Amino acid sequence: MQEDLAAMMYKPGAVIRARGRLWRVLEEPDDPFLSVESLDGAHHTLLYLPREHGAVRHESSPEPRPVLPRDPEQHRLYLEVEHLRTLQADAPFLALQRSRVVPHGYQLVPLLMALESPARVRLLIADDVGLGKTIEAGLIVKELLLRGFAHRVLVLTPAHLKEDWAEAFSRFFHLRFNVFGSQLLRELPPGKNPWQIHERLIAGIDLAKRPEHRDQVLAQPWDLVVVDEAHLASRVQGRNERHRLVRGLAERTGHLLLVTATPHSGHPESFVSLIRHLDPDGQLGLMAGEAVNRARARRHVVQRTRDDVLKWYGAEGKRSPFPERDPQPVPVEPSKNEAQLFALLSEYAGLLMGNNPNAPAQWLAMHFMRRAASSPLALYQSLSNRIERLTALSQEPAESDATEPDLGPLVDRPDERGGEEGADRAYDVAWIEQVRIKTELGYLTGLQEALRARARRPDSKFKRLAELLNDELAGKKTIVFTRYRDTLEYLGSLLPRRLEGLPVFTLHGGHTEAERDDVLDSFARAERGVLVATDVISEGLNLQYHASQVVHYELPWNPNRLEQRNGRVDRFGQPEPVVRVRMLFYERSLDALIFRRLIDKALRIKDQFGVVPNYFGDEEYVKGVVQSIFQKEGFLPHSQQAGLFEQEEADDAELARRARQEGFYGHNEFQLPDVERALHQTYGHLTTPERLNGFFARAAAQWGWGFKSAGAKLTVVQRGRPLAGFDPPVGQAVSFDPWLPESDLLKLDLAHPAVEELMERLRARAWSDRAPARTGLFLADVAGPVFLYLFRARFRGPHELAETLYYEARTPAGEELDGGRTEQLLAALLAGELVQPDGNHEHLLHQAVQLAPSGEAGRRRALDRLLAERSKLTEKLSRVYGPGVAFVQELTMLEPLGSPEWLALTVFVGGRS
Template identity: 35%
Template sequence: MNSEASVLQVSQVQIGDLVQARGREWIVLAKPTDTLLRVRPLSGSEEDAVLLAPKLEREKVRPATFSLPTPQQLDSQDAARLLADALRLSLRRGAGPFRSAAHLGVEPRAYQLVPMLMAMRLDVKRLLIADDVGIGKTIEAGMILREMLDRGEVDSFTVLCPPHLVDQWVAELAEKFDIDAVAVTSARARALEQGIALGDTIFGVHPFTVVSLDYIKADSRRESFAQACPAMVIVDEAHACVGGSERGIQQRFSLLERLAEDAGRHMLLLTATPHSGNQDAYARLLSLLHPDLAGGPDSPDPNAVERYRRRLAQHFVQRRRPDIADKWGEARAFAKAMKADAPYTLTGDFQAFQEDVLEYCLGVATRADGERARRLAFWGTLALMRCVGSSPAAAVSALRNRLGGMAEEAALEPVLFDADEGQLADNDVEPATAPDSEEAAELKTLITRAENLAARFGEDPKLRELVRQVKVLIEKGARPVIFCRFITTAEALGEALRAQFKKQTVEVVTGRLTPEERRERVEALADFPDRILVATDCLSEGINLQSLFSAVVHYDLNWNPTRHQQRDGRVDRFGQQAEQVFSIMMFGANSIIDGAVIKVITEKMRRIEKETGVVVPIPEDSASVSSALMQAMLLDPNRSRRQIQFDFGDADQQLEIRWKDAEETARKSQTRYAQGALKPEEVLPEWQRMRDLLGAQTEVERFTRRALARVETPMGEKGRNWRVRYEDLPLQLAEKLKARGLTGTRTISFADHPAPDVAHVGRTHPLVATLAETMAEGALDPGGVEGKATLGRAGAWRTRAVQTLTTVLLLRLRFKLKTSGRRTLLAEEATAIAFGPDAFAHGPEALALLEPQATGDLAEHIIPRQVEQALSRLPQYQAAIAAHAQERAAALREDHDRVRAATRGEGVTTEVEAVLPADVIGIYVLVPEAN
């Protein structure tokens, strides 16, 4: 690069200009203030961008021009093709209407573009994204966020989520959206605050944060956070912030309500269960989008209802799995769900023990005096019976805990009914269940019997059925996750399964582990193809398991239908590579407790789901649920003991009414509030353009194969797939990829739907991105790259691809983009232009001339002469290069305006200006082969 002598005034610097500072050349990306420049090294990547304060630089900031290739930078045809692909694949500031496309580490499906296009319609982005579990709400929200960052609409953001999801969000943002966010939790906040200047905050110092709702909701933090909160907020599991009367939920809603007061704040609310049957909670959720949505239509008049529906449709998107498969033609986006029941029959001591524990519990309930004591006795009975039904080990723990003293309703209710308030790790411990002093002797007898059964766990009919089911799943090629309700059950299962399945690696994850330890244990299983995971519900949210497992076994029945859905959703979700996923629900065919749950909860949930397509939560009236469960247990036809009479009133009928109310609410949600959002025909063309921008499968595979061969680490074939040995790569490349978690030998595929345990490698996969960035840098700054990763920028060869002497110029075009009312942004595009004696070609047609294999080499002394002569002709080509750049600017303007018109209507235009002269990255002379 060449630096001009004059000193550049800061006011003269424009986006896209080249400047020299600190002994190297830079591209100006932005001007954050009148005194600062954000710049990227001319030969570097986005990660190398820095802020310059020109007035404070020791050496003056000067204008610079891009250096042309020289005859001393010669290389082969393979290097020319590599450089052309590397330049295109390494650019992260795409010029197309979807600015975020080049940053995405996941290839989105067409339906996942809908929320982003809806957001583009709104000046203030406030959306409720309520797609089914596993459809990809995180991806949809992340795409909106990445697009807003790349358009310069926001500079900072925060994600608010339950504590167990914090690390998941940090990982997803880094892996899929190239965003490094800081986790803010109770355990980490103090360390983050150290060293912050007085008067500043974590959120002032760290622009990208993922914050635990339970940390930030506190009264002492809420107001200060609201004042420092970024202009962009994503709220995950938003339903857990609006329903219920518990103080914690009220604090969460107070926080969100305070944030929503800023009418200019962007807010994305994510939940798979927007309507839990509580109309007030639903209204509070909608009020965060817009005050007019909180109370429903102004009147029952059809016009008022339609106006309300249209308003809601601007802010609310909800799709079910069938919608995706049928309307969007995405049947292959999800595996085929294979659901089955696995009943078992209790026998002998195991059956007698469950009967005797129930007799004991009913005796306690009989002695209870007063309504509160009776209710607590019923809850204690159900909680204890739930532990007994789980496993002998859980029974031992629960009975021992019962000796420890009273348990309050507040402690029993969330454990009993699988309450979902983002505290799953705290609820997998067997509860104490409120004994009195008269029970001690009877309890000790039951504990002894439970200990005996735990010692004979191998004889347990429930365990035997599990072993049978796991064997069948393994024979089908599936890898199972076994979900239990309690820690002791999970630990006992882990030990039993290790003894049964010697060839499998069996891991156990429970609430005893920290979130980081859970993640580490799960990720470590990737190295063991034959694997089984046993987990409590601490994993039913927070860690996606679709890349490692393809089956879920519900060892313990869920009492909350949405929790059952969440368990399945860890495996049956977007990104699952298996063609089939299995869900096995185990229950005791003659179990008193399982029979009651199936009658009161499971059968009704299944009927509603079949008829409406919606999984509804358990009714919130826990008293009627517990009474109905107790009534069902006492009336179980399998009970041979004496019937103890309790007056439950019309508990079963009352609960039936509540289930019907939930069903009716689900139906209304599908009709009154249903909206089509955007139709497939409006989205699919833009999605296809995005795919083309990201790079087609054949182009990515071609580049990766050639690049690995260049650094002498070729891929090995494995059937239809490839194997990459990361440890054999040159040290510099190996270390970069190790930092991204890529080590050892891995099987990869470039196809859209690879087999399980085969990694899909696309344009932004770390392997491709690192190779592309390294190769591009190796051409522009050879001193910064080791070995054969360096590429020359010039060459000449004989070919039958042309009939006359042809010069191909590899170009980097720079553009300034400016949308009405928005900042000026830099965009880049890699292309080529080919010149013959009388005509020229550009774009894909010019790049294609580099592909046909050379028919022969030129003499060594002729190649530099041909390059010198081509360089001497460059002045003649400048007018055509400039015209091509301006034509591309006009085409890009049309692309931007078309998308903006589709999302917001007319009147919003995008200015696209070519920055000239274009950068000539490479120059290649094609000599026609004589016939």
């Protein structure tokens, strides 16, 4: 009996008394801890049950007191708070209103596909670069967390993208993820398993696959696993450890999201292996022997190019959501001095490499050539760093331990690793004799002296950039991307002198998030201007309202990186009809051949087939291309023969054709009307942006804030007490409308810290003894008194906790009002159309409390409504996957949890308001 009582007392939703106050249990106890929140929602804590000494008691939620608030607005605000705080189980989307993200219709298709089967989400999100896969995956993660279908989440990604994912979750979804790294390990309590202690974790896939981590990763009960750049975990040579790790996780977790813009290499076995990850136990029937069951798999793959999205909108007669793109290469002829410098670097490459073209020195030679093609300052800094290193090496003998470096200096990444001279450190010495050190030192010192006077002077490429910005790109704001911070400094110092007062902004990875936001805000506010940035902004930030032109000051050696840069401004919502893209590179340089051998080829193949095989952005492929150029062209490439690699291009084109043919491009389980219908239901009458603006203005006014309403915006006219994450100046515009342009606008949502703080304050005040507001009394168009009772019910399923609000309305004689009449009264109250009557009506409040229903009948109706909706979905899924599939049947396994919670009492009396 005692055990049954304890089980009931500690169920989620149960009300208990501990430490002198009432708490609601949030989750099943994790022995010996119990997660609880105070009934007013203002406090969350963990109860350590052994320390409570048996003093925890099971109680009921207190009923509203029959006392009216001094201001009837308090009751109205409280009712709105309860509606906004409750995650209505029958709402189409929960994540949308609790995120800062601004999704567009096509980005909601993966979320709709996930909600078709929320008990077992298995999706390959393979939209093209620039269509917003991070947003699509993030919406699903947030939705599953809110609905209680997931708690423990693991995100695996290439190491250089860990922070990008963490920032995206924080910035767009108000979700805090721990990043597996040295900082996390330093903060780890002694003896704790880092994979076990954190519920939301982002880790590098190559770290997680290591033997010392793999078993620990697989041992954890993850509810949801997200794999970014998932093609790296396909079953191909050299990637088997990644493949085995993801397959092991796929077999153990309920929800799996594979994210990649390039799922198909042109070789079917890699693509098939990704589909197998989605269905390792065969429950979904995605495989038919060794082949993909396309009819089934299309329900688990969302794969669209930009053209597919255009057709998707066009089918409904909607205009193109994207601008046109005007891309042009801008080759620059080097001056006599610059050509001579390239020749000297070619000689230096020969000095480094000797008779072994595959030596690690090759990568250092490439690094210098690439820095030279970027800017004279970038090369000068590299020379200085190398000279300093050689000087240190010359003072003590070094062991010959030349190992091939990682590709930090070679493959483009957003963390500016190329500026860290990775190749220099990796290639300490490829020789034994000290005389070799002295020879290299002498050569580099001569180069450094020759370059010293010119390091900060305009070179030919800079002059061409200035011409572009003053001529064909004049009048519009432009983002100039560079790989190196040294080059960023070079451009930042020289450009203001050449652009006739045009403001120049700079942004790099050394800036804090607050500093970055300040720079972007300043750039957004400027009528004209140029932003010089490294790849720190090439992922995760949408800048279509900031600029409409992109210049690549030097080429990224990766077509995917190029597209990611362009996608910052060439995306849905760009107000300009045309986005101009310019790609600068020196003729007769390594960059020129990289352009023609890799970048231009990828652009032509994509223009023809709509896709590019995924290996074009792969480190090994890029490395092979560069090695091939070195071997065929010599140390200083000079060939410009367009047909030099025709056969290779024909092979690549054939693989692209197969990738297109065998993929799922253009397939959509949902069309635009489906999305618009769900959006309309999500933004019901209580949660339209206009109603949320009004709620926020009235709620913040309780603490001194004043706003002027203008259309879909609020403008601050009076500052009040600071709120969490909200302290704007007078004149600042704010809005809950997610589709308004972001420039000079502070966006709010229901999960914004300031909104959550206001709701907590209002709810705590309403539940307090000093200023109760859970009871209200209003004049309305009724024949006699009407008592309106607001309840909240919670339901529990195998993998979720669901909740909903419902009303029961009746007269003093016990006659129930129909739902339509109840909604009319409630709508008038929440719209601010009703006022509190004069006179003493306290007897009606006491009578209403005495006649209060238990709420059981309303809860049964609410549950029946939920089950009816889910039964339709279950029937549909049963036709697809067959009867009796567990994850399908579990959707209707809902049962009441605890007793209905009586939240509020509203009494309406006859009369004109």
